[in-house]
Amino acid sequence: MQKIKTxxxxxxxxxxxxxxxxxxxxxxxxxxYRITKETADxxxxxxLLQPYADSVNKSMNDVIAVADVTLDKKQPEGNLxxxxxxxxxxxxxxxxxxxxxxSVINFGGIRLPTIPQGNITRGKVFELSPFDNIIVLQTLNGxxxxxxxxxxxxxxxxxxxxxxxxxxxxxxxxxKIGGIAMDLNKTxxxxxxxxxxxxxxxxxxxxKIPQVNHGYLYRDALLEYFAEFNKSGKRISSKTENRVSxxx
Amino acid sequence: xxxxxxxxxxxVLAAGAVLTSxxxxxxxxxxxxxxxxxxxxxxxxxxxxxxxxxxGSTNQGLGGVAARSKLISKIRSEEEHVLLLDAGxxxxxxxxxxxYKGEPELKAMSAMKYxxxxxxxxxxxxxxxxxxxxxxxxxxPIIISNYxxxxxxxxxxxxxxxxxxxxxxxIGVTGVGVELNGLVSDIxxxxxxxxxxxQSANTIAHKLKKDEGCDMVIxxxxxxxxxxxxxxxxxxxxxxxxxxxxIIGGHTHTFxxxxxxxxxxxxxxxxxxxxxxAGIVLGRLDFEFSKSKNKNLSKSHTVVIGEKTS
Numbered sequence: 001m002q003k004i005k006t007x008x009x010x011x012x013x014x015x016x017x018x019x020x021x022x023x024x025x026x027x028x029x030x031x032x033y034r035i036t037k038e039t040a041d042x043x044x045x046x047x048l049l050q051p052y053a054d055s056v057n058k059s060m061n062d063v064i065a066v067a068d069v070t071l072d073k074k075q076p077e078g079n080l081x082x083x084x085x086x087x088x089x090x091x092x093x094x095x096x097x098x099x100x101x102x103s104v105i106n107f108g109g110i111r112l113p114t115i116p117q118g119n120i121t122r123g124k125v126f127e128l129s130p131f132d133n134i135i136v137l138q139t140l141n142g143x144x145x146x147x148x149x150x151x152x153x154x155x156x157x158x159x160x161x162x163x164x165x166x167x168x169x170x171x172x173x174x175x176k177i178g179g180i181a182m183d184l185n186k187t188x189x190x191x192x193x194x195x196x197x198x199x200x201x202x203x204x205x206x207x208k209i210p211q212v213n214h215g216y217l218y219r220d221a222l223l224e225y226f227a228e229f230n231k232s233g234k235r236i237s238s239k240t241e242n243r244v245s246x247x248x
Numbered sequence: 249x250x251x252x253x254x255x256x257x258x259x260v261l262a263a264g265a266v267l268t269s270x271x272x273x274x275x276x277x278x279x280x281x282x283x284x285x286x287x288x289x290x291x292x293x294x295x296x297x298x299x300x301x302x303x304g305s306t307n308q309g310l311g312g313v314a315a316r317s318k319l320i321s322k323i324r325s326e327e328e329h330v331l332l333l334d335a336g337x338x339x340x341x342x343x344x345x346x347x348y349k350g351e352p353e354l355k356a357m358s359a360m361k362y363x364x365x366x367x368x369x370x371x372x373x374x375x376x377x378x379x380x381x382x383x384x385x386x387x388x389p390i391i392i393s394n395y396x397x398x399x400x401x402x403x404x405x406x407x408x409x410x411x412x413x414x415x416x417x418x419i420g421v422t423g424v425g426v427e428l429n430g431l432v433s434d435i436x437x438x439x440x441x442x443x444x445x446x447q448s449a450n451t452i453a454h455k456l457k458k459d460e461g462c463d464m465v466i467x468x469x470x471x472x473x474x475x476x477x478x479x480x481x482x483x484x485x486x487x488x489x490x491x492x493x494x495i496i497g498g499h500t501h502t503f504x505x506x507x508x509x510x511x512x513x514x515x516x517x518x519x520x521x522x523x524x525x526a527g528i529v530l531g532r533l534d535f536e537f538s539k540s541k542n543k544n545l546s547k548s549h550t551v552v553i554g555e556k557t558s
Contacts, residue, residue: 039316042314200431
């Protein structure tokens with residue numbers, strides 16, 4: 001602007017200045033406001049939200065299960081991820097009526113840091129797994145599985161069920177499936193989210209592998225799996241058990 | 249509007265900065281020449297319309313649009329010039345989104361009088377068609393410079409930048425979004441083209457500063473704070489940026505203790521801030537401006553930041 005201005009006639013330059021003077025930042029102050037229960041509510045906003053909230057809470061506040069322990073999202077392994085991978089494996093076997101060897105969930109797909117001990121509402125499961133992701137099956141040979149789990153290891157470790165692995169230098173080592181060392185020449189059937197199978201979370205190596213997809217929502221699998229605990233009078237429990245660990 | 253708030257110089261960024269700042273303060277204390285702009289910001293609110301439920305979880309009772317709205321109204325009643333901005337991922341995370349597809353989120357933001365927002369990757373979660381459809385409930389623009397929506401339903405429904413006039417101040421706002429490939433399902437972003445965010449933002453910032461005469465350029469960013477890999481982040485962006493004064497970040501859900509200051513490629517200061525996620529925190533930055541004096545001198549510009557104590 002400066003260069004152009006010096007070339008312009010004086011009159012126009014004057015006009016320019018009178019229109020807009022340049023300002024420059026001299027100091028900046030910052031403040032974070034934490035929005036807490038003590039912060040007063042805006043009645044108008046609350047009224048705007050009310051009809052939506054009433055409807056949401058009506059369908060989402062049902063208690064579907066009870067957690068016996070606090071469930072935590074952690075890397076390389078956490079009891080929340082293990083529970084979610086277990087649910088995927090059990091429900092994939094049931095819904096696809098197939099021999100499924102293992103399941104994997106992308107860590108970023110777990111959308112709550114923790115589920116506290118106590119009642120689990122339907123809404124909580126929606127918050128845990130808000131995406132409309134579908135459980136799909138892919139069959140991989142040992143070599144492809146190694147490549148995929150190297151990616152998983154580079155991301156810090158994702159929850160699994162039906163298998164275990166260790167992380168060394170951002171690579172997957174000691175991969176065991178059903179307790180037996182992975183055979184590079186064998187094929188294995190894996191249950192996973194369509195999002196990941198389609199190359200999401202940078203899993204581009206899975207894009208070319210065919211999928212079996214019956215349109216079964218992963219969130220529905222979680223809701224059913226949790227409800228089954230309740231029906232049989234059990235509380236939900238899950239623990240870490242070295243499914244994923246660091247190799248020293 | 250002269251203010252006499254206590255100011256603590258927490259971060260001194262260059263030897264000359266204190267002198268410059270103090271002399272300016274001394275000469276202009278009480279003067280009408282100081283112009284003030286209050287920037288309020290959120291990111292990654294993720295459909296958190298109601299506070300987290302009181303169920304013993306870490307964030308119980310935190311957040312919620314009704315309380316945020318009240319706080320914003322209070323600040324507006326105290327400050328003449330306010331910009332309220334969001335750095336994306338408005339959608340997805342509570343059943344409100346599963347059921348209503350983004351309508352109450354955008355209605356609430358409109359009621360709070362948001363001035364602008366950029367797009368996050370989760371704003372694509374119900375497809376570009378849904379996002380474009382829900383924009384009927386927004387009375388503020390979606391600003392993004394590095395998604396080319398030509399030939400999609402978003403064509404004509406977003407801005408690459410917008411200039412806000414606040415008293416005598418001209419504030420340019422642009423936005424950048426994260427790489428979609430490998431993050432967002434192909435079907436959800438369709439024919440959207442991702443362009444280099446640094447190049448896109450710098451081109452627009454140059455136009456805003458040099459051609460439009462903006463006093464300040466803000467970039468809303470959903471790139472994420474920083475990564476262990478060489479993926480582009482706000483940190484990388486800040487250092488390679490030019491003509492941008494403030495980057496309001498998101499995506500990585502990072503709660504900053506203080507805004508961070510980087511040197512851009514011309515040696516000027518650029519501020520980066522991010523306030524976590526879920527509307528737990530409302531960020532506030534008060535910028536004080538004075539008439540530019542060194543326009544013909546070295547362009548190098550340094551600012552002093554401090555925690556607001558009142």
